[in-house]
Amino acid sequence: MKTIIKRTMLALVCFSALSAVANAEKVIIGHFGDPAPVHVAITDGSFNKATGWDIEWRKFASGADVIAALASGDVQLSELGSSPLSIAVSQGVDVELFLVSFLIGSSESLIVRNGSGIEKPADLKGKRIAVPVGSTAHLSLSGALKHWGITAKEVQVINMPPDQINAAWSQGAIDAAFIWHPVQSVLMKNGKRLISAGEIAEWGYPTFNGWVVNKAFAKKHTDELVAFSKVMNDINAVYLKDKDALNENSDFVKKIAKATGAEVNQVQTIMEGFRFLTSAEQTDWLKNNAASALKKTADFLKSSGRIDQVQSDYSQYVDSAIAEKAAQ
Numbered sequence: 001m002k003t004i005i006k007r008t009m010l011a012l013v014c015f016s017a018l019s020a021v022a023n024a025e026k027v028i029i030g031h032f033g034d035p036a037p038v039h040v041a042i043t044d045g046s047f048n049k050a051t052g053w054d055i056e057w058r059k060f061a062s063g064a065d066v067i068a069a070l071a072s073g074d075v076q077l078s079e080l081g082s083s084p085l086s087i088a089v090s091q092g093v094d095v096e097l098f099l100v101s102f103l104i105g106s107s108e109s110l111i112v113r114n115g116s117g118i119e120k121p122a123d124l125k126g127k128r129i130a131v132p133v134g135s136t137a138h139l140s141l142s143g144a145l146k147h148w149g150i151t152a153k154e155v156q157v158i159n160m161p162p163d164q165i166n167a168a169w170s171q172g173a174i175d176a177a178f179i180w181h182p183v184q185s186v187l188m189k190n191g192k193r194l195i196s197a198g199e200i201a202e203w204g205y206p207t208f209n210g211w212v213v214n215k216a217f218a219k220k221h222t223d224e225l226v227a228f229s230k231v232m233n234d235i236n237a238v239y240l241k242d243k244d245a246l247n248e249n250s251d252f253v254k255k256i257a258k259a260t261g262a263e264v265n266q267v268q269t270i271m272e273g274f275r276f277l278t279s280a281e282q283t284d285w286l287k288n289n290a291a292s293a294l295k296k297t298a299d300f301l302k303s304s305g306r307i308d309q310v311q312s313d314y315s316q317y318v319d320s321a322i323a324e325k326a327a328q
Contacts, residue, residue, distance in 0.1 A: 024054040030066050030078030032209070033059045034181070035270045036102065037239040039259035040252055041231050050227040062161065063087075063135065070095055076217040077228075081136040082208045086297040089317045090307045094215050097294075098322040099229050100277050100285055101209035105198030107273030108137045108180045108207065110144065111187040112194050116175040121148040121194070124155055127175040130168060133159035134306050136207035139297055140197040141178040142304065143205030181270045182262060196273070205300075206293045222322065229326035233279040240276060243268075279327035286320035294318070 029047075031038070041047060048055050058075065060066045063084025069075040071093050079101050080088070088095060110129075112118040118127060121144075131138045145155065160168060162183045168174045169187055176194070177187060197207050211232070218225060239252070246253050248264050256271075257264040277285060294314040301307045 024048075024052060026056065027051075027053040027077065028056045028058050028075050030058050030060050030069060030075045030080075032061075032079055033260050034107070034209070034274075035256050035260045035262045035267045036274065037235045037252075037256070037271075037276065038101070038232060039256045040238075041235040043255045043259055046231045046235070047228060050231045051224040053224065062132065067091075067093060070212070070214065073214070077211065077213045077225075079209055080212045082206075082210065082293060082297055083134060083136045083139050083301065085210060085212060085317075086294050086301055086314075087134065087307055088212075089294070089314065090298050090301070090309060090311060095212045096215050096218065096317050096319045097210045097212050097286070097290055098218065098225060098319045099211040099232060099326075100282055100290075101211055102274035102276050103198075103201070103285075104136055104140075104207040104209065105201075105273045105275055106193070106196035107184075107270060108140060108178065108197040109184060109273075110141060110176060110178045110194045110196075111184060111191045112176040113169065113172070113174070113187070113191045116191075118176060118194065121150065124148075124150060124176065126154070126156075128156045128158055128173070130158045130160040130165045130174045130177040131179065132161055133157075134301070136197065136209075137178040137180060138304075139205060139300055140200045140207055142300060143200045143203060144195055147200070147203045181266075181273070185263075185266055185270070198273075198275070204296070206289070207297075208293065210290075218319065218322075225322050226325045229282075229322055233282065233326055236276040237278065239271070240278065243271075279323070282323040283320055283327055286318055286323055290318045290320075291315040 042057055063081045066078050066080050067084055067088045070078060085097060117123060131141050158174065162179060165177045165179055166183050166186055169177065201207065213225065246268060253267050254264060256267050262270060291314040294317065298310045302310050
């Protein structure tokens, strides 16, 4: 009799667990697949456990694709670069920034091809520079050219997606490219870094990747977004604490390599090109820097003909409350 009761109770527990999984809300979350600590938490299922969501992680090739998915309602939450985010909110897409993925440093850089004759900024005049137009890299490139006093007429800026940049580089069809990994790693085999996005940020052109969410969805899921943010902060904290001790044989590094397709010996170098924020820094940066960075980006995008209008204030597209709760 006791055996029958135990089996019945076990069956009820299993049924309840399966029912909970079956009833979990399905949420599609977009990302770009950059080698970053977040992929360890994704692999471990930490986000699902913390939020209670049944998460489908969907990789996007560009910010434009993310904007389209957010605008259609296909995706409610996604990683997005600061330039496409400025485009999205300026065009009326109802989203808000609630967490910083990372500040962009050397992960996006201007790489010049060996044999191109480019040794210093002035040598860029008359050269062919490829960049995905409208991206964070494009903003960094434009900021650098302005800082150096090089006009748009003095260089040939070519709009190319990353895969085409790779092909054009191998054919010698371009002299330089402002691009991110993994293409950047390939170009560096036959080129060198002239300047990074992190250096250009110090001249007043900061770029970053952030986590954005549909505003209506955010109102209904505040607790889940706080839980999501806590997982993100925790895994970034693990990396920041242990990064000097990590190597190619570390499980942390191996998980990131496997999840993103990056070479295991490149993962740490790539991540060094990002600046990951602590939970306290998240709140401070969102409150004091995010809106102004989006406004400056929007001004640039309008001047380059990418958008028709600029909002007077971008603070309405930044919600620091979720990050603040997550830091508690």
